[in-house]
Amino acid sequence: MSYLPQILFAIALIAGIGYFTRNVKKLIRNIKLGKDIDVSDNTSLRWKNMSMIALGQSKMVKRPIAGILHIIVYLGFVIINIEVLEIIIDGLTGKHRIFSSLGSIYGFLIGTFEILAVLVLITVIIFWLRRNVIKLKRFLSSEMKGWPKSDGNIILYFEVVLMCLFLTMNATDLKFQAMDSGNIISQFIAPWFSNLPESTLHLIERTTWWLHILGILVFLNYLYFSKHLHILLAFPNTYYGKLTPKGQFNNLEAVTKEVKMMMDPNIDPFAAAPEGAEDAVPEKFGASDVQDLSWVNLLNAYTCTECGRCTSECPANQTGKKLSPRKIMMDTRDRLEEVGKNIDANNGEFKDDGKQLLGDYITNEELWACTSCNACVEACPVSIDPLNIIMQMRQYLVMEQSAAPTELNNMMTNIENNGAPWPYNQMDRLNWKNE
Amino acid sequence: MSEQLNVPTMAEYMTQGKQPEVLFWVGCAGSFDDRAKKITKAFVRLLNKANVEFAVLGTEESCTGDPAKRSGNEFLFQMQAVTNIEVLNAYEIKTIVTACPHCFNTIKNEYPGLGGNYNVMHHTQFLKNLLNDGRLTVEGGQFKGKRITFHDPCYLGRANDVYEAPRDLIRKLDAELVEMKSCKSRGLCCGAGGAQMFKEPEKGNKDVNVERTEQALETKPEIIAAGCPFCNTMMTDGVKAKERESDIEVMDIAELIANAQDL
Numbered sequence A: 001m002s003y004l005p006q007i008l009f010a011i012a013l014i015a016g017i018g019y020f021t022r023n024v025k026k027l028i029r030n031i032k033l034g035k036d037i038d039v040s041d042n043t044s045l046r047w048k049n050m051s052m053i054a055l056g057q058s059k060m061v062k063r064p065i066a067g068i069l070h071i072i073v074y075l076g077f078v079i080i081n082i083e084v085l086e087i088i089i090d091g092l093t094g095k096h097r098i099f100s101s102l103g104s105i106y107g108f109l110i111g112t113f114e115i116l117a118v119l120v121l122i123t124v125i126i127f128w129l130r131r132n133v134i135k136l137k138r139f140l141s142s143e144m145k146g147w148p149k150s151d152g153n154i155i156l157y158f159e160v161v162l163m164c165l166f167l168t169m170n171a172t173d174l175k176f177q178a179m180d181s182g183n184i185i186s187q188f189i190a191p192w193f194s195n196l197p198e199s200t201l202h203l204i205e206r207t208t209w210w211l212h213i214l215g216i217l218v219f220l221n222y223l224y225f226s227k228h229l230h231i232l233l234a235f236p237n238t239y240y241g242k243l244t245p246k247g248q249f250n251n252l253e254a255v256t257k258e259v260k261m262m263m264d265p266n267i268d269p270f271a272a273a274p275e276g277a278e279d280a281v282p283e284k285f286g287a288s289d290v291q292d293l294s295w296v297n298l299l300n301a302y303t304c305t306e307c308g309r310c311t312s313e314c315p316a317n318q319t320g321k322k323l324s325p326r327k328i329m330m331d332t333r334d335r336l337e338e339v340g341k342n343i344d345a346n347n348g349e350f351k352d353d354g355k356q357l358l359g360d361y362i363t364n365e366e367l368w369a370c371t372s373c374n375a376c377v378e379a380c381p382v383s384i385d386p387l388n389i390i391m392q393m394r395q396y397l398v399m400e401q402s403a404a405p406t407e408l409n410n411m412m413t414n415i416e417n418n419g420a421p422w423p424y425n426q427m428d429r430l431n432w433k434n435e
Numbered sequence B: 001m002s003e004q005l006n007v008p009t010m011a012e013y014m015t016q017g018k019q020p021e022v023l024f025w026v027g028c029a030g031s032f033d034d035r036a037k038k039i040t041k042a043f044v045r046l047l048n049k050a051n052v053e054f055a056v057l058g059t060e061e062s063c064t065g066d067p068a069k070r071s072g073n074e075f076l077f078q079m080q081a082v083t084n085i086e087v088l089n090a091y092e093i094k095t096i097v098t099a100c101p102h103c104f105n106t107i108k109n110e111y112p113g114l115g116g117n118y119n120v121m122h123h124t125q126f127l128k129n130l131l132n133d134g135r136l137t138v139e140g141g142q143f144k145g146k147r148i149t150f151h152d153p154c155y156l157g158r159a160n161d162v163y164e165a166p167r168d169l170i171r172k173l174d175a176e177l178v179e180m181k182s183c184k185s186r187g188l189c190c191g192a193g194g195a196q197m198f199k200e201p202e203k204g205n206k207d208v209n210v211e212r213t214e215q216a217l218e219t220k221p222e223i224i225a226a227g228c229p230f231c232n233t234m235m236t237d238g239v240k241a242k243e244r245e246s247d248i249e250v251m252d253i254a255e256l257i258a259n260a261q262d263l
């Protein structure tokens, strides 16, 4: 009979972690739907970027207020979770505060957690005010209606509840209060409960303990459905972030091959294709759906925190155009989720659903509004590259569909015919010298 | 008006069996656009003055392919790139300077993967080197104490992290360099990049160049300095749209330096 709580605890733990693992597997499968690209270079620089940008939050503080608040919540979140380790060991062994034998170190740790819990509470309230009362512009765009808006708030409520549970748990724990070490904050909460009988206090303490750990397990499983995946994915994402100069766009290899063939006078265009080449599927240029993007693009989409820093720096968006780099990322994730569900429903095979990223999610108008200025890439605190997706979709529009705006087609015809985007003769290129 | 500019071509160097110290990549805007041609000539005057042995490709130069690539036409880009690289490699070019950040970015970053490896400099970097080496001197002259704000071209700044060379040159003029509230890595685009220069903008409530010009006007400048022929056009149009062309000039850094020298 006395083992019942431990058994229940083990079941909750296994269920929570099990469901989480299942979703992580799905996440990895979905990301792998993207095309492979080689990002195995420069590992030392990549580790450095990850530790600076994800762990050190170096890009967050570019906007000091949000940046510092975010660091408080982030540190609070990470450090307070050390406590979860104790809860898990206690839960499985039936012990109570197993680490308390550490004495003063324990007091120091719990004291730190309590202070952080209060700081997190205050910060979360400020965050809530920024989203709901001050109404910062970047949280109000059209792509932030509905679920993305609720998602942003739900996580804040989660934090409030978890922090309150943690503090109440400590305040109603008579043994812990009796130790009088580490109860920096909870000693002031304890008197609120002081006229309750000991058995009631114990009940409250047990209830908050259970709700706290169950809440954490629910939180863990909420991540997959939320922009809060970034607390995990920011790490791989900053690791795999772009290392070359921002202005450098990769050269499509498939095109290079064809161009070489066209330019090489020694290759007979009518010769039989080399062994094995004839049944190769002709390469599709650019991207019209998530499977055409690289897996790093897809990892980017899952990592996006929907903070809107990119969109608020975007010249097109600032001047009222439809383009929003944040929406590009959110659309990519939504479509990827849709494709993932399709695969789940069809025994692991994707069945054509008559939809794609281009057109059904992202319109041509958005794509053509981009100036390729890289402001979004610069602004992103977790090294996401929305511009790369935009460019791949433009490639599809131009090379597969010849769907560029007329003026751009004229410009390209000029380049093709006279080596300049305007209709001037290449032979006149040096005329300026004598004008 | 015909002035004496010394602009040798690579072909001429070749017939003399000589190699210039640097190739000046003029670019399409610099070759054909009336406003940009003035920048080209100002830069050439500085090169002449500093006795730099440079050459241009002249009629052998062709578009780098940047606007095609940014439009999504990778084929056309690579055709242009491969053609240009063939010419550059045949002349055994090692060092290239250009006054266009788009050419600069493309040749520096995207040509190496297609077989074109050169040391590529933006003209502001090149001019700074000339000054540092004492080959060119500059005195404040007519720009002394003038309020000048610098608009960062996206393809020079964010794209390639070159922020200081143009600013150092402005400081050399004894001018008062005033920064816009979004500058350097947070500089707002002029609206021309990504081939926008060649098309009408999408529907919105303002043109990007007007927005950027307003930011520049907030600094109460006498001169808006640019380092890109396309930014120059966009900002000039912006200043016109704000009806300030009578008291504010948009000038390239090369023009500032050349004018300070009375060239």
Ligand code: SF4
Residues within 6 Å of the ligand: A310, A313, A314, A315, A316, A317, A323, A324, A325, A369, A370, A371, A372, A373, A374, A375, A376, A377, A386, A387, A390
């Ligand atoms: S690169 Fe394109 S999407 Fe990104 S900020 Fe610039 S215009 Fe906006």
Ligand code: SF4
Residues within 6 Å of the ligand: A303, A304, A305, A306, A307, A308, A309, A310, A311, A325, A326, A329, A379, A380, A381, A382, A384, A386
């Ligand atoms: S792409 Fe980056 S900057 Fe933009 S919303 Fe997502 S996380 Fe924020």
